[in-house]
Amino acid sequence: MRIKAFLLQFSRVLALLVLCIVITALNPNFLKSSNIINVVRQAAPQIIMSMGMTIVLLTGGIDLSVGSVMTLASVVTGYFLTQAHWPWPLALAIGLGVGAVSGVISGLLVAKVKLPSAVATYGMLWIDRGLAFAIMGPAPFFGFPDGYRYIGRGIILEIPVPIWIMAAIVLLVFLFLKYTTLGRSVYAVGANPPAARASGIRVDRTLMLAFILSGVLAALAGQVLCARMNAVDQSVGEPYLLPAIASPVMGGTSMTGGVGGVGGTVVGSLIMVVLANGMNLLSISSLWQQFAIGLVVVLAVWLDVVLKRSTSRA
Amino acid sequence: MSIGTRKRTLQSALVRIPPVVWALLAMVVFFARMDPRFLTLSNVANLFTQGSILMILCMGVVVVSIAGGIELSVGAVMTLAGMLMAWVLVNTGLPIALALLVPLVVGALCGILNGIFVARMNIPSFIATLGTQGMAIGLCLGMNKGNVIAGLPPAVGNIGGGSWLGVPVPIWVSVVAFASSFILLRFTPFGLYVYAIGGNEQALKLTGRPSWWYKILTFVYAGLMAGLAAIIITSRNMTAQPTVGLGMEFEAFSGTVLGGCVAGRGGAVETTLGVLFILVLRNGLNVMGVPTYYQLAIIGTALISAIVVSVVLEQRMAR
Numbered sequence: 001m002r003i004k005a006f007l008l009q010f011s012r013v014l015a016l017l018v019l020c021i022v023i024t025a026l027n028p029n030f031l032k033s034s035n036i037i038n039v040v041r042q043a044a045p046q047i048i049m050s051m052g053m054t055i056v057l058l059t060g061g062i063d064l065s066v067g068s069v070m071t072l073a074s075v076v077t078g079y080f081l082t083q084a085h086w087p088w089p090l091a092l093a094i095g096l097g098v099g100a101v102s103g104v105i106s107g108l109l110v111a112k113v114k115l116p117s118a119v120a121t122y123g124m125l126w127i128d129r130g131l132a133f134a135i136m137g138p139a140p141f142f143g144f145p146d147g148y149r150y151i152g153r154g155i156i157l158e159i160p161v162p163i164w165i166m167a168a169i170v171l172l173v174f175l176f177l178k179y180t181t182l183g184r185s186v187y188a189v190g191a192n193p194p195a196a197r198a199s200g201i202r203v204d205r206t207l208m209l210a211f212i213l214s215g216v217l218a219a220l221a222g223q224v225l226c227a228r229m230n231a232v233d234q235s236v237g238e239p240y241l242l243p244a245i246a247s248p249v250m251g252g253t254s255m256t257g258g259v260g261g262v263g264g265t266v267v268g269s270l271i272m273v274v275l276a277n278g279m280n281l282l283s284i285s286s287l288w289q290q291f292a293i294g295l296v297v298v299l300a301v302w303l304d305v306v307l308k309r310s311t312s313r314a
Numbered sequence: 315m316s317i318g319t320r321k322r323t324l325q326s327a328l329v330r331i332p333p334v335v336w337a338l339l340a341m342v343v344f345f346a347r348m349d350p351r352f353l354t355l356s357n358v359a360n361l362f363t364q365g366s367i368l369m370i371l372c373m374g375v376v377v378v379s380i381a382g383g384i385e386l387s388v389g390a391v392m393t394l395a396g397m398l399m400a401w402v403l404v405n406t407g408l409p410i411a412l413a414l415l416v417p418l419v420v421g422a423l424c425g426i427l428n429g430i431f432v433a434r435m436n437i438p439s440f441i442a443t444l445g446t447q448g449m450a451i452g453l454c455l456g457m458n459k460g461n462v463i464a465g466l467p468p469a470v471g472n473i474g475g476g477s478w479l480g481v482p483v484p485i486w487v488s489v490v491a492f493a494s495s496f497i498l499l500r501f502t503p504f505g506l507y508v509y510a511i512g513g514n515e516q517a518l519k520l521t522g523r524p525s526w527w528y529k530i531l532t533f534v535y536a537g538l539m540a541g542l543a544a545i546i547i548t549s550r551n552m553t554a555q556p557t558v559g560l561g562m563e564f565e566a567f568s569g570t571v572l573g574g575c576v577a578g579r580g581g582a583v584e585t586t587l588g589v590l591f592i593l594v595l596r597n598g599l600n601v602m603g604v605p606t607y608y609q610l611a612i613i614g615t616a617l618i619s620a621i622v623v624s625v626v627l628e629q630r631m632a633r
């Protein structure tokens with residue numbers, strides 16, 4: 001069983017390698033170190049966001065609002081940076097706070113009102129998107145102060161800051177899930193809620209925490225992205241929702257909760273980003289990429305369902 | 315004693331009226347007091363014509379909802395069907411009557427795709443339909459490089475812009491869609507199976523009926539309705555825009571949920587109430603001159619609050 005699990009995990013790394021080899025064969029530019037760093041830097045917001053989604057999926061829920069949370073948080077930060085001219089650390093903190101508040105509301109709707117998480121977070125998706133529209137009005141915010149832009153553009157030891165942030169978040173979430181009581185209870189709640197409740201885990205609190213973390217990480221992903229682009233508009237987070245679901249699921253985090261982890265999500269995210277980067281290098285229109293992503297999401301979830309069934313039969 | 319029973323019947327009748335009706339009445343009174351133009355005949359006619367698209371979409375989505383599914387692709391499917399219909403009309407010499415079949419076929423095919431994802435591949439319905447939504451949006455943008463398709467034959471405009479017996483065609487079509495879903499859900503064996511799938515799928519399977527097949531059919535029905543909506547919206551606008559259906563799936567989803575149509579419960583009438591709620595809210599905000607970008611936030615908040623209230627009320631009653 002352990003060997004099989006190892007093989008399953010390894011098969012995803014293998015898929016990533018095969019994908020890289022195919023793209024390199026079609027366009028050798030892929031392997032240039034500048035392109036590799038570019039790929040990982042592009043992957044940073046998506047991986048940060050997928051970490052939050054991984055935690056929510058582990059509890060057996062789903063967070064469909066992450067894309068809009070990212071948009072709203074970025075828009076709010078952008079507002080305080082360019083319209084109110086507040087110091088950037090404060091604006092950044094407010095942005096992350098917005099993510100946390102949105103997560104609190106989703107968490108309350110799921111844990112207390114007992115709405116299905118897909119319904120609750122789908123509602124939040126539209127509230128957050130509407131608020132972002134209302135705050136921004138018709139024109140995008142741009143021209144951020146240098147200190148803030150450093151988050152997206154700075155370089156430490158020849159590695160861009162977004163990659164450092166991403167690495168720190170991945171490590172923190174890994175340690176949280178693996179070695180803290182709360183982290184372990186995330187798994188327990190997803191695997192078997194009645195059993196978790198019976199063994200004294202506070203299911204409500206665990207669910208709330210999962211959605212808050214997801215909101216904060218989605219907000220952080222937005223900060224990293226907007227600091228690099230030096231601008232924010234109303235649709236910045238929208239394209240990130242489907243990859244954020246696909247990355248953990250492709251990485252072996254089950255849609256039904258309780259199974260999965262951080263490592264797989266990183267590999268899953270890289271697969272998605274390499275796929276997009278490959279399509280760019282092969283000059284496939286970005287409009288078609290949406291089609292490919294939709295397909296990949298469905299296939300990834302299907303694979304999860306099939307694997308789950310085959311292991312439960314064995 | 316007879317007074318007591320009568321009181322109780324009245325009470326239960328009051329309780330049985332869905333909360334959305336009260337909310338609807340409150341909104342109508344509020345908007346009518348805020349602005350006298352709200353209750354004019356022209357505004358009401360306008361509301362129903364504008365709302366026909368949402369009504370048609372909801373009549374499809376409700377069948378999926380009652381069967382326990384979540385359908386989030388109708389907006390994108392409607393857009394794709396409209397784009398392909400316009401493309402066929404502009405680029406091929408196909409007679410209009412035949413070209414009108416194109417969106418219906420596209421809708422049905424997308425429905426089959428959703429149905430296979432959900433019923434045969436066991437993918438959760440909201441993920442499957444989100445995936446289909448992504449694919450459909452990609453195709454809409456990719457097929458004409460993100461551009462609008464214009465230059466439809468003028469005769470097409472008679473469908474969405476015309477009227478019959480003094481009533482605009484879109485309203486007739488939404489009435490037909492309502493009748494179709496009403497009869498389907500209430501008076502056909504298929505309708506019974508739809509409720510059974512939502513209520514207790516295992517029981518239906520034990521009777522030996524192919525529940526997966528009925529599930530696929532629910533998605534095909536929703537797809538067909540999206541195709542029908544595509545005909546109306548494309549012929550009314552006389553162009554096919556790749557973003558026209560943006561957000562429609564949320565309104566359609568909310569319409570059915572507000573009407574109380576979830577797994578095994580609800581129906582065409584309840585969904586119509588949910589649709590009216592959304593339409594009145596949107597129209598009232600328009601009449602009051604609230605900017606579009608504020609409307610999104612207000613509608614979203616109102617919808618989620620309404621859903622929460624109705625769920626909480628139900629939980630209270632169940633206790």
